[in-house]
Amino acid sequence: MTMATPTESFVIKTPCSSANIGPGFDVIGLALSLYLELHVTIDRSASTSAHPLNCRVTYEGQGEETGDISLDPEVNLITRVALYVLRCHDQRGFPVETHVHIKNPIPLGRGLGSSGAAVVAGVLLGKECGGLHHLTPERLFDFCLMIERHPDNVGAALFGGFVGTYLKPLTPEDVARKEIPLSEVLPAPAGGVDTGVKPPHPPHGIGHHIKFRWAPEIKAVAIIPEFEVATAKARAVLPAVYPRPDVTFNLQRIALLPVALGQSPPDPELIYLAMQDKLHQPYRQTLIPGLTEIVESMTPATQPGLLGVCLSGAGPTILALATSHFDEIADKIIGMFKQNDIVCSWKLLEPAEGTQVIR
Numbered sequence: 001m002t003m004a005t006p007t008e009s010f011v012i013k014t015p016c017s018s019a020n021i022g023p024g025f026d027v028i029g030l031a032l033s034l035y036l037e038l039h040v041t042i043d044r045s046a047s048t049s050a051h052p053l054n055c056r057v058t059y060e061g062q063g064e065e066t067g068d069i070s071l072d073p074e075v076n077l078i079t080r081v082a083l084y085v086l087r088c089h090d091q092r093g094f095p096v097e098t099h100v101h102i103k104n105p106i107p108l109g110r111g112l113g114s115s116g117a118a119v120v121a122g123v124l125l126g127k128e129c130g131g132l133h134h135l136t137p138e139r140l141f142d143f144c145l146m147i148e149r150h151p152d153n154v155g156a157a158l159f160g161g162f163v164g165t166y167l168k169p170l171t172p173e174d175v176a177r178k179e180i181p182l183s184e185v186l187p188a189p190a191g192g193v194d195t196g197v198k199p200p201h202p203p204h205g206i207g208h209h210i211k212f213r214w215a216p217e218i219k220a221v222a223i224i225p226e227f228e229v230a231t232a233k234a235r236a237v238l239p240a241v242y243p244r245p246d247v248t249f250n251l252q253r254i255a256l257l258p259v260a261l262g263q264s265p266p267d268p269e270l271i272y273l274a275m276q277d278k279l280h281q282p283y284r285q286t287l288i289p290g291l292t293e294i295v296e297s298m299t300p301a302t303q304p305g306l307l308g309v310c311l312s313g314a315g316p317t318i319l320a321l322a323t324s325h326f327d328e329i330a331d332k333i334i335g336m337f338k339q340n341d342i343v344c345s346w347k348l349l350e351p352a353e354g355t356q357v358i359r
């Protein structure tokens with residue numbers, strides 16, 4: 001006879017991500033080596049819980065001192081998403097007695113996919129706590145896309161590496177289901193508030209991804225300003241309609257980007273050209289002082305080691321891809337931000353594996 005283990009522990013480890021990489025708005029994502037970790041303990045010997053929804057949430061890391069992250073399991077993005085997955089499978093709360101300790105070094109609201117990592121980790125938390133072993137990575141992607149609708153960050157955080165992501169058009173029946181988000185991040189994740197009614201399951205096979213090669217010489221220098229730009233705000237400044245030459249400009253470069261970044265040794269001129277964008281960066285400069293100057297002035301011709309520069313995700317972080325002279329590149333960009341009285345830190349990052357559950 002097998003006895004149920006009274007205490008179960010595991011860690012969910014999810015990378016941060018840089019989305020877009022220039023022309024790949026809402027398509028391209030790169031998982032990077034800075035990790036959100038959930039240290040989860042489930043004490044099955046307990047018969048009742050003193051905590052709402054049987055879950056104690058503790059937090060350390062970015063935003064800890066300012067209390068930016070709620071510890072209420074119904075409010076915290078990670079546990080709200082886990083509850084959504086659980087409630088879709090007829091489980092109202094976490095197992096008695098669950099403790100989720102969140103370790104988060106990913107800066108919030110800086111364009112390094114903190115919310116994408118939180119959504120992916122939350123979906124995995126729901127799967128593990130609910131014993132939902134039938135949920136495949138592809139199905140988990142569908143759940144992520146009910147929360148964060150642009151697939152680039154969540155695709156990279158879930159599957160790892162350098163990815164192209166795309167969405168299958170919804171069927172007319174699913175388009176008619178008003179609870180399914182069509183383009184934006186949900187203000188509150190579906191099923192986040194327990195109404196007693198089962199929340200809407202995601203349609204099947206919404207999201208897809210393809211992995212691209214990444215040349216091993218290429219590293220990512222992330223220059224992180226100290227101010228935040230909420231992704232929703234950075235999407236609100238984008239136009240609804242674009243001039244055709246701008247769309248063509250991006251299409252030409254997106255066809256180059258995965259090839260250029262996969263070639264070894266890397267070709268700086270080709271990569272620099274492939275990282276140009278006209279669909280989101282020009283509009284976001286209104287929120288990020290110095291953005292245009294940084295993107296236009298940093299070139300491989302003037303800066304040894306540099307391959308290309310872009311806005312990371314919705315910003316304000318700048319991503320410089322380079323093969324050497326990392327400190328020098330970071331110092332130059334930090335200096336340009338300083339002229340606008342903006343203080344920055346920086347990190348040297350590498351492509352990372354996708355989300356892992358470690359026991």
Ligand SMILES: Nc1ncnc2c1ncn2[C@@H]1O[C@H](COP(=O)(O)OP(=O)(O)O)[C@@H](O)[C@H]1O
Binds near residue numbers: 111116
């Ligand atoms: N580890 C986390 N735990 C809970 N909430 C988080 C976590 N990481 C991010 N969030 C939520 O996501 C918000 C940032 O999301 P967003 O504006 O999309 O910026 P980013 O570019 O960092 O993804 C935070 O203000 C917070 O509400």
Ligand SMILES: N[C@@H](CCOP(=O)(O)O)C(=O)O
Binds near residue numbers: 017020114234312314
């Ligand atoms: N494609 C999205 C990516 C947002 O990334 P984040 O890291 O800023 O959340 C966009 O450009 O809006």
